[in-house]
Amino acid sequence: MTAQVAGRRVVVTGMGAVSGIGVGLREFAAALRAGRSAAAPATSFDTTGFPSDVVCEVRGFAAGDWIRTLDPARLGRAAQFATAAARMAVQDAGLEPEALARRRGLVTIGTTNGESQDVDELTSADVRHGPEHMRPELARRIPPQTIATSIARELGLSDVDARVIGTACSAGNYAIGEGLDAIRLGLADYVLCGGSDAVSRKTFAAFHRLGLVDPDACRPFDAERRGIITGEGAGVLLLESAEHAAARGARVHAEVLGYGLNCDGEHPVAPSRASVARCMRLALDDAGVKPREVGFISAHGTGTKLNDVTECEAIRDVYDGRPPPVVSLKSMLGHTMGAASALAAIGCVLALTGEFIPPTINHRQTDPDCGVDCVPNVARAARVDVVQNNGFAFGGDNAVVVLGRYAGRDR
Amino acid sequence: MNDTTAVVTGWSVVSPFGFGAKSYVDGVLGGDIAARPVDAGEVVLPDALACTVRGLDPAAILDGKGIRHLDRASQLALATLSELVEPGLDTGERAGLVLGTALGSVQTEMDHMRASLRARRPHLLDPKTLASGTMNCAAAQCAIRFGITGPNTTVAGGRAAGLHALDYASRLLAAGRADRVIAGAVEEYTPARAWLTHHACSRRLEWLGEGSAMFRLEAPGAREPLAHVLAVTGRVAVDRDLPAAVVACARDVLDRAGVGAAAVWAAIDAGSSLRERAALAGLVGLDALTRVPGAEGIGDTGAASAAFAVATALGLVGRWPEAAGRNVLVMATDPNGAVSGALLRLGGA
Numbered sequence: 084m085t086a087q088v089a090g091r092r093v094v095v096t097g098m099g100a101v102s103g104i105g106v107g108l109r110e111f112a113a114a115l116r117a118g119r120s121a122a123a124p125a126t127s128f129d130t131t132g133f134p135s136d137v138v139c140e141v142r143g144f145a146a147g148d149w150i151r152t153l154d155p156a157r158l159g160r161a162a163q164f165a166t167a168a169a170r171m172a173v174q175d176a177g178l179e180p181e182a183l184a185r186r187r188g189l190v191t192i193g194t195t196n197g198e199s200q201d202v203d204e205l206t207s208a209d210v211r212h213g214p215e216h217m218r219p220e221l222a223r224r225i226p227p228q229t230i231a232t233s234i235a236r237e238l239g240l241s242d243v244d245a246r247v248i249g250t251a252c253s254a255g256n257y258a259i260g261e262g263l264d265a266i267r268l269g270l271a272d273y274v275l276c277g278g279s280d281a282v283s284r285k286t287f288a289a290f291h292r293l294g295l296v297d298p299d300a301c302r303p304f305d306a307e308r309r310g311i312i313t314g315e316g317a318g319v320l321l322l323e324s325a326e327h328a329a330a331r332g333a334r335v336h337a338e339v340l341g342y343g344l345n346c347d348g349e350h351p352v353a354p355s356r357a358s359v360a361r362c363m364r365l366a367l368d369d370a371g372v373k374p375r376e377v378g379f380i381s382a383h384g385t386g387t388k389l390n391d392v393t394e395c396e397a398i399r400d401v402y403d404g405r406p407p408p409v410v411s412l413k414s415m416l417g418h419t420m421g422a423a424s425a426l427a428a429i430g431c432v433l434a435l436t437g438e439f440i441p442p443t444i445n446h447r448q449t450d451p452d453c454g455v456d457c458v459p460n461v462a463r464a465a466r467v468d469v470v471q472n473n474g475f476a477f478g479g480d481n482a483v484v485v486l487g488r489y490a491g492r493d494r
Numbered sequence: 495m496n497d498t499t500a501v502v503t504g505w506s507v508v509s510p511f512g513f514g515a516k517s518y519v520d521g522v523l524g525g526d527i528a529a530r531p532v533d534a535g536e537v538v539l540p541d542a543l544a545c546t547v548r549g550l551d552p553a554a555i556l557d558g559k560g561i562r563h564l565d566r567a568s569q570l571a572l573a574t575l576s577e578l579v580e581p582g583l584d585t586g587e588r589a590g591l592v593l594g595t596a597l598g599s600v601q602t603e604m605d606h607m608r609a610s611l612r613a614r615r616p617h618l619l620d621p622k623t624l625a626s627g628t629m630n631c632a633a634a635q636c637a638i639r640f641g642i643t644g645p646n647t648t649v650a651g652g653r654a655a656g657l658h659a660l661d662y663a664s665r666l667l668a669a670g671r672a673d674r675v676i677a678g679a680v681e682e683y684t685p686a687r688a689w690l691t692h693h694a695c696s697r698r699l700e701w702l703g704e705g706s707a708m709f710r711l712e713a714p715g716a717r718e719p720l721a722h723v724l725a726v727t728g729r730v731a732v733d734r735d736l737p738a739a740v741v742a743c744a745r746d747v748l749d750r751a752g753v754g755a756a757a758v759w760a761a762i763d764a765g766s767s768l769r770e771r772a773a774l775a776g777l778v779g780l781d782a783l784t785r786v787p788g789a790e791g792i793g794d795t796g797a798a799s800a801a802f803a804v805a806t807a808l809g810l811v812g813r814w815p816e817a818a819g820r821n822v823l824v825m826a827t828d829p830n831g832a833v834s835g836a837l838l839r840l841g842g843a
C-alpha cells in the first residue's frame with residue numbers, strides 16, 4: 084500500500100463556491116444545510132426534442148462581482164466560475180493576492196468538459212455556416228489550461244505552475260490531492276485547487292444517450308433512482324501548510340489528512356467494486372485514519388443504478404459492513420462533473436465546521452441493495468471529526484480525499 | 495516545480511517520421527520533413543499540407559474490440575505505449591500513467607455536438623464514440639488495455655503538457671504513490687484541431703503535426719538512466735510578456751537544479767516565437783540554443799510539442815558521444831501565458 088508521505092501538515096484556509104444552490108461560501112453552506120435543489124429547466128441551451136429538460140444551472144452569477152483584473156466577457160463560462168471561486172477562496176483566507184504573488188504557488192483545477200459551451204457554439208457555426216465562420220476569440224480560449232491561467236492572471240500570480248486536470252468527474256479530488264502532495268513535499272507554499280465545469284448541450288446529449296439522466300430529480304441511493312442531472316459550477320480551495328497558516332494567524336477550516344488515487348483498468352464506464360474499495364483504503368491509509376474514525380462519507384453518489392450500488396458495496400467492504408452515514412451532494416447540486424468532488428470537499432469542510440451532515444434530498448425509499456443511511460432529505464446535526472470524500476470517473480479514474488477537523492496538534 | 499530527481503529509463507514515440515524512437519531520431523538528426531498533402535475527403539481543411547502519422551492501425555498492434563472506434567489521440571497514445579510498456583514493470587497497482595493534452599479529442603466533442611444538431615433526436619449520438627468524448631479517454635484506455643492500475647491522470651497543459659506530465663509524475667514518485675510512472679503527451683491531427691488552430695492563430699510552425707511521446711520515470715537506482723530529470727517548473731506571464739517569462743522560468747529551473755546558465759549545453763524550445771528564442775539565447779547563449787536540431791520536420795505537434803523536445807534530447811544519448819552527461823534545457827510557451835521548463839542531465843557518461 085501507499086507509504087504515508089511524511090512532511091508538512093496541510094490545511095484549508097480559504098474556500099470559494101459557485102453552485103446552482105448558492106454563489107458564495109455562506110450561501111452555499113446555508114443551502115447545503117437547508118437541502119436546496121438546483122434542478123430546473125435549462126436556459127443555457129435548447130432542450131427541444133430531448134427526453135427531459137432539467138439541469139442544475141448556476142443562476143444569478145454576476146462574474147463582474149468577483150473578476151476585476153480580467154474582462155469577464157473574454158472568459159469562457161468554466162473559466163469565469165473558477166476564477167470567481169478562486170477570488171472568493173483568497174478573500175476567505177484573509178490574504179491579499181499581492182502577498183500570494185511573492186510566494187511559490189500551484190494552481191491546479193479539474194474539469195471534465197472545459198469550455199464546453201464554447202465548443203458547442205463553434206460546432207454550431209461550423210454546421211450552419213461552415214468551418215471558416217468559427218469565432219476566433221472562442222477558438223483561442225477553449226484550451227482547458229486557460230481555466231488555470233485565467234486564475235493566475237486575475238490574481239496576478241506569476242510564480243505558479245498553472246494546469247488543469249482533465250480526469251473527468253473525479254478531477255476535483257485529483258487537484259486537491261495534487262495540492263496536498265505539493266505542500267507536503269515542500270514544493271509549493273500555497274495551492275489553489277478545485278474544479279470547474281459548465282452545462283452544455285453536448286454533455287446533456289451524451290448522458291441521455293447513455294440512458295443515465297433522470298428526467299426530473301437526482302435521487303441517489305433511492306430504489307427508484309434513474310440517473311444524474313447534469314450540473315455546473317466551481318469550487319476552489321486554498322491550501323497551505325499548517326505551519327504557514329499558524330505563522331500568519333490564519334483561521335483554519337480543516338486539515339487535508341490524505342488522499343488516494345488509482346485506476347480500475349477494466350471498463351470505460353462501469354465502475355469496479357474492488358478497485359473503488361482499494362482507492363478508499365489508499366486514502367484512509369495515507370490519512371492515517373481507521374474507518375471507524377470517519378463520521379460520514381460524501382459519496383460520488385451519482386444516482387445511477389450502477390454507480391450507487393457498486394459504491395455502497397465497496398464502502399461496506401472497506402467499513403466491514405458498518406459504514407457511517409453516506410450522503411450525496413449531487414442530489415442538490417446535480418452532477419457538476421469536474422467541479423463535483425471539489426464542491427463536495429468544500430461541503431465536507433463546511434459540515435465539519437458547522438457541525439452538521441448534509442442531506443441526500445429527493446429521497447423516498449432507500450434501495451436495499453445500497454442499504455446505507457443517506458441522511459434523507461433533512462440535514463442532521465452532528466459533530467464529526469473526519470470525513471471521506473469520494474470521486475470516481477468514467478475510465479475508472481478514482482480519487483478519494485480525507486478531510487479532518489483541525490485541532491492544531493497531532494491527531 | 496519538482497526538485498526531487500527522477501530518472502528516465504525508457505521512452506518511445508509515434509511521430510510523422512514513423513513508429514518508435516529510431517525513426518524519430520533519424521528524422522530529426524537528418525533534417526527530414528514529414529509534411530505531405532492532406533485530404534479529409536469531403537471535409538474541408540484549412541491546410542494543404544500537414545505532418546501526419548501514416549499507417550496508424552492500432553488493431554494491428556492490440557487485440558480487443560472497440561479500438562477502431564476510439565478517437566485518434568487515444569489510438570496514437572496506445573500505439574506509443576505499446577512500444578514502451580513492459581508487462582510487470584509498467585503494469586499493476588504500483589504503476590502509473592500521466593498523459594498531457596491540450597484539447598483532448600476535440601474532434602470527438604465537436605462530432606457529438608454535430609450529431610446532436612443533425613440527428614433525428616438531439617441525443618442520438620453514436621454510442622460507440624461516447625467513451626472518447628472526455629479528455630481522459632486516452633489515458634484511461636492505456637490503463638484498460640495494458641493493466642496499469644495505479645494513478646492515472648490527464649493533464650491539460652497546452653504545448654508544455656509533456657513537461658506538466660513529467661512534473662506531476664515525478665511528484666507521484668516522490669510522494670510514494672507509484673514505483674514507476676509513464677508520462678508523456680499526445681496530439682492528434684483532425685479537421686477540428688486544424689480549424690481551431692487556424693482561427694486561434696496559435697500555430698507556431700509552418701505545418702501542423704501530430705504524434706505522441708512517452709517516458710518511463712522512476713527513482714534512481716534500478717536501471718541505467720537515459721537522463722536525470724533535474725528540475726521542472728512553470729510560471730504564468732500575467733503581463734503577457736512571454737519573452738521575459740521564458741527567461742524567468744529558465745532561471746527558476748536552473749536555480750532549482752543548482753546549475754548555472756553557462757553549464758547548459760543545449761536548449762531546445764518547443765516551438766517558441768522568435769522573440770522568445772532571442773530572450774532564451776540571451777540567457778544560455780546562441781550555441782546552446784542551436785546545438786540540437788529542432789523537430790520542425792514533424793510540424794507543430796501542439797500538446798505533444800514539449801514531449802517531442804524531451805524525446806529529441808533523449809535521442810542524442812548513444813548517438814552523439816559528446817552529449818553524454820550534458821545538461822539540456824527544454825522550454826515551452828503557450829499563447830495563454832503559461833511557460834514551462836525542464837532541465838535534463840543526459841546519461842551515457
